[in-house]
Amino acid sequence: MLNKTLLGSAAVIMAVVGAQAADLPSKKAAPATYVKICDAYGAGFFFIPGTDTCIRLGGYVRAEYQYTPGKDMHNWMGNGVPSQLAKSQSTAGYEVRGRIDLDSRTPTSMGVARTFVRLRAANVSGIRGQTQLLDANYYPAANGANTVNVDQSATGISIESAMVQWAGFTFGVAPENYAMMPGIMYNGMPWAGFPNGIKQIAYTATFGGGWSATVALEDRNDTFNASATNTVFATANQYNAQPATVANLAGNIRWDQAWGFAAVSGLVGNNSLREDATTNGAWPASVAWNAQQGPKTYSAYAIGGTVRINLPMIAAGDYVIGSANYARGMTGALIGGGLTAVSNAAQRRELGGMNRNDMNLAVTGGAGTVANPWTVGSVAGWNVGAIFVHNWTGQLRSNFAAGYIEINPPTAAANITTWGKGRLAVGAASLIYSPVRDLDIGLEFQYANVKNNVQNPTAAWVAAGRPGDSSNNYSTRLRVERAF
Numbered sequence: 001m002l003n004k005t006l007l008g009s010a011a012v013i014m015a016v017v018g019a020q021a022a023d024l025p026s027k028k029a030a031p032a033t034y035v036k037i038c039d040a041y042g043a044g045f046f047f048i049p050g051t052d053t054c055i056r057l058g059g060y061v062r063a064e065y066q067y068t069p070g071k072d073m074h075n076w077m078g079n080g081v082p083s084q085l086a087k088s089q090s091t092a093g094y095e096v097r098g099r100i101d102l103d104s105r106t107p108t109s110m111g112v113a114r115t116f117v118r119l120r121a122a123n124v125s126g127i128r129g130q131t132q133l134l135d136a137n138y139y140p141a142a143n144g145a146n147t148v149n150v151d152q153s154a155t156g157i158s159i160e161s162a163m164v165q166w167a168g169f170t171f172g173v174a175p176e177n178y179a180m181m182p183g184i185m186y187n188g189m190p191w192a193g194f195p196n197g198i199k200q201i202a203y204t205a206t207f208g209g210g211w212s213a214t215v216a217l218e219d220r221n222d223t224f225n226a227s228a229t230n231t232v233f234a235t236a237n238q239y240n241a242q243p244a245t246v247a248n249l250a251g252n253i254r255w256d257q258a259w260g261f262a263a264v265s266g267l268v269g270n271n272s273l274r275e276d277a278t279t280n281g282a283w284p285a286s287v288a289w290n291a292q293q294g295p296k297t298y299s300a301y302a303i304g305g306t307v308r309i310n311l312p313m314i315a316a317g318d319y320v321i322g323s324a325n326y327a328r329g330m331t332g333a334l335i336g337g338g339l340t341a342v343s344n345a346a347q348r349r350e351l352g353g354m355n356r357n358d359m360n361l362a363v364t365g366g367a368g369t370v371a372n373p374w375t376v377g378s379v380a381g382w383n384v385g386a387i388f389v390h391n392w393t394g395q396l397r398s399n400f401a402a403g404y405i406e407i408n409p410p411t412a413a414a415n416i417t418t419w420g421k422g423r424l425a426v427g428a429a430s431l432i433y434s435p436v437r438d439l440d441i442g443l444e445f446q447y448a449n450v451k452n453n454v455q456n457p458t459a460a461w462v463a464a465g466r467p468g469d470s471s472n473n474y475s476t477r478l479r480v481e482r483a484f
Contacts (some may be wrong), residue, residue: 041105041112051106058101060438060483064186066093068127068475072467080464093127099160110167118161125153158196170202170216176223177202177216177250178267178333180306181323181385186477187446190335190405190424191323191385198222200250210256217247220269223332248330260308260319267302267333271360273376298378300329300360315391322386329360329378335405339422339450356422356452358407365413377410395435399444401428412455420453438483447474 038045038054045054070086099120106113163172176194183193202216252265273296304325311318327333339356358379366374385403392398407422425448432442449472457466 040107045103045105048104053104053106055102055104058103058484059099060097060481062095062097062099062479062481064095064097064477064479066095066127066475066477067091068093069473071471071473074468080461080467090127093125093129095122095124095128097122108166112166114163114165116161116163116165118159120158120160121155122158123153123155129154160195160197162197168204168206170200170204173197173199174202176218177214177252178265178302178304180252180263180265180304181321182387184387184389184399185401185428185446186430186442186444186479187428187475189385189401189428190383190403190426191325192333192335194222196222202250210261211254212256213251213253215249215251218250220248223248223330258310260310260321262305262307264305265303267327267330269300269330271298271300271329271378272296273298273361296376298329298361298376300327300378302327302330302333304333317391317397318389320386320388322384324382324384326380326382328380331358331360331379331381331407334381334383334407335424339405339407339424339452356419356450358409358419358422362409362418363412363416364410365416379407379409381405381407395433397432397434399428399430399432402426409455414456417454417456417458420455422453423451425449440479440481442479442481444477444479445474446476448472 035049036047038047041054041056044056044058046056047053048055068091070089070091072082072086074080074082097120099118102115102117104115159173161173161175163170163174165171174197176192176198177200179192179194181189181191181193183195199219199222200216202214202218204212204214206212248267248269250265250267252263254261254263302325304323306321306323308319308321311320325334339358358381360379361376362379364375364377366372383403383405385401387399387401390398390400403424403426405424407419409419409421412418412420426446427448428444428446430442430444432440434440449470451470452468454461454466454469461467
């Protein structure tokens with residue numbers, strides 16, 4: 001009887017509560033919104049909720065350690081004594097780098113509209129951040145006095161890419177369209193590379209059978225040895241290059257196949273330089289500004305070819321890629337910063353010996369007077385290089401690279417001491433261990449030899465034994481990198 005009473009009471013209470021609850025306002029939970037995978041553009045993309053735009057976030061963190069023995073750097077313009085002593089140089093260097101990639105794509109009736117941003121920040125020190133003050137005021141005396149050498153820790157941010165691509169067009173900062181060798185070697189190699197990208201307007205047309213062609217206007221100031229700050233030396237006088245055309249015309253034709261690809265590329269621009277008489281960079285007071293000859297323009301160009309051949313018969317993922325180039329008045333298409341700048345990050349100390357720095361133009365004659373001003377010619381050069389990538393196992397691989405470059409300034413008159421032919425040979429090899437996907441632990445060794453020639457060298461230089469005519473050095477780098 002008691003149980004029946006309790007059950008009846010409970011039923012009444014539940015009915016009352018239910019009736020009261022029916023009178024209260026009702027709010028249903030919002031449906032959950034889930035991230036939807038977008039596989040139309042490859043792995044890692046997902047839809048931005050509520051849109052048809054797909055986005056991918058990526059990047060990497062890199063820690064790199066370098067050792068390069070010090071070498072005496074010589075002042076070839078003077079008496080041959082070192083302009084920086086080996087013992088005053090850092091031999092170890094450090095760089096910690098972080099990169100962020102953001103890639104968004106939206107389908108349109110005229111193809112995919114893509115926005116891509118790649119930002120890189122790096123902190124460097126030691127040989128990677130050291131600054132050499134190679135100025136006449138700091139050259140050591142003949143007795144080998146101390147040199148000025150600044151070792152610093154510095155942080156900088158670079159834009160590798162910031163571009164909009166649509167309907168075959170590219171606008172913004174994007175990879176350069178001439179150079180095609182991959183940047184997989186840890187040390188610098190004797191061929192062109194543009195890790196910070198190039199400001200440009202480009203159009204790529206895609207044809208059948210793997211054929212494509214690109215034409216672009218590229219900012220000449222983003223190309224090594226192309227800016228208006230370049231200086232051409234003639235004995236004690238110097239002349240700053242004047243702005244020429246604002247852009248270089250670049251293009252390539254490429255054929256992609258299952259076996260690899262083949263491409264030819266070209267780069268056309270010009271250089272401009274005032275050839276008026278000066279005295280140590282100053283205009284003679286006797287010559288009015290409007291009487292100066294003004295800038296004279298010199299054409300510049302480069303042409304190259306690149307071939308990649310996949311080698312799956314050796315191991316999955318193996319390939320060899322090679323490139324050959326010729327340039328006139330456009331040394332940045334061969335190597336950035338001159339022969340000793342094998343690695344810009346190492347402040348040109350990988351080779352030691354000579355602090356050579358080739359420009360696009362060189363003084364060939366004249367006397368630097370109003371009646372007989374300096375004359376100027378374009379610097380030519382060529383290079384050849386190759387990389388072989390071999391996978392030993394699924395976790396262990398190596399990169400082997402070799403390259404050679406010649407820089408040939410024009411013949412100078414007997415009264416001008418200037419650079420002659422320069423030759424550089426480089427070999428490098430690495431061993432990279434990947435315990436898991438996108439984690440690399442690698443060690444690379446590089447050897448380089450440079451041979452320099454000085455046209456009409458000074459008697460003091462000859463008496464000093466022509467130091468730096470042939471020098472060599474090696475560099476090692478340990479890199480740990482994790483991509484995501």
